[in-house]
Amino acid sequence: MLLKRLLSIAPLAQAERAAIKGLPFRQAVFDGQTEILRAGDRATRCIVVLTGLLVTSKVSGKGRQTTAFHIPGDAPDLQTLHLETLDSDVRTVTRSEVAYIEHSVLKAIARDHPSISAALWKVTLVDSAVFREWVVNIGQRPAVSRLAHIFCEIMTRMRAVGLADGATCALPITQIDLGEAAGISVVHVNRSLRELRRRGLLTFLGGVFTIHDEAGLMELADFRADYLHLNS
């Protein structure tokens, strides 16, 4: 999965691909709604999502704000390679499998393969670009558009790692989770989802969403995929 993600934004030669496939890792499974990492932790290894869904969030006085969704292939704490402490919490949303890769291993492969080092750096830079877009999303757009934007992003990213083809995509989260990501109350999430349904743009039911009018949804969401820096 990590390889898939890296390839979605950077080209890698056969030797590098093989090196990544050969990376040693431990595997672990977590139930839904489980804290995996906490703000303040010091890490000696990185996580890569294999299946399921993780979120990064921070608590602020009243309320928790999700800052990122992590789909398979993502490395939610790749930044700990160079940042001593974690500044956010990472937890599962649904039951998820993750791989642990030791920092020492990652640093070694990055040293031996400059193009892998560049690709890893690039992954963190794309994450950064996504955060910027989230600032815009939350700072400027009304609730319905915010949700629409989130769905557009997830769909695009899932497609990029081959986890969604048509207009349907698994997103096993609750309306509560959506509210924490969009910075709006659960009640309003509910009403905004109904509005999206009413407009014939999207339905979200039982952890799966279907886009019925992609152009219309992207229009409403003010979504342009360029900030994801996919190389397709």
Place this chain on the structure above:
Amino acid sequence: MLLKRLLSIAPLAQAERAAIKGLPFRQAVFDGQTEILRAGDRATRCIVVLTGLLVTSKVSGKGRQTTAFHIPGDAPDLQTLHLETLDSDVRTVTRSEVAYIEHSVLKAIARDHPSISAALWKVTLVDSAVFREWVVNIGQRPAVSRLAHIFCEIMTRMRAVGLADGATCALPITQIDLGEAAGISVVHVNRSLRELRRRGLLTFLGGVFTIHDEAGLMELADFRADYLHLNS
């Protein structure tokens, strides 16, 4: 300035410091409110702020959202080292001097000095952490706290590069700029600033702000400096 910024988050040996000081660069001066880079641009060099203030922002249907302030020492487009296109606009707020450093030069120094490479990567990771905090700031906090948080951040970062000692700090921006950063209307910026003044926490006048009650301001802002990952 770049060296100062790097040293504020990462230790560097004498050899590396000397290498950074010896970096060749061109210099340029821009008036206030001038677009320096536009979303979609392809860069062959990076900017480092020497004096003044720059902002990164994105336009979204209606309204512009600032995603970052760049004080002296910052490199607003360091990500272009690995991302082909720029996804945001960068412009001056006030008259500013910037240095241009060629990508090729940066890549060379990074190749020759792994610790500089790590420090540059780390800078982009800290930027990322700041974006996360901004998502929380805009998504969760009421207007007064948002502004308070912005002031706390600027003050902390300015101190880190030696541009603020006491409780006073130059921040040559308008209330309009503050509104675009906090995601609130100008009118409400005005009222929120008055509220901060009324509470005896902070005054902002003529491009300079003074913190009168730092503990109180940080409390209201829900500000903890850990996300800036300063090594002090």
Place this chain on the structure above:
DNA sequence: CGAGGTGTTGAACCGGTTCAACACCCGTGG
């Protein structure tokens, strides 16, 4: 002097919150 950008204030309005009630589903235990 006039024009344009910024700061300031008032008043009406509205998007979104909050509180509260209820429906529904599912797992648990008597």
Place this chain on the structure above:
DNA sequence: CCACGGGTGTTGAACCGGTTCAACACCTCG
């Protein structure tokens, strides 16, 4: 088997933080 409880989804109604519109003050600069 059903009763119960907890988590989630849904809806209504009152409320409020923040927006919008509008007017005016102030300053700077041509």
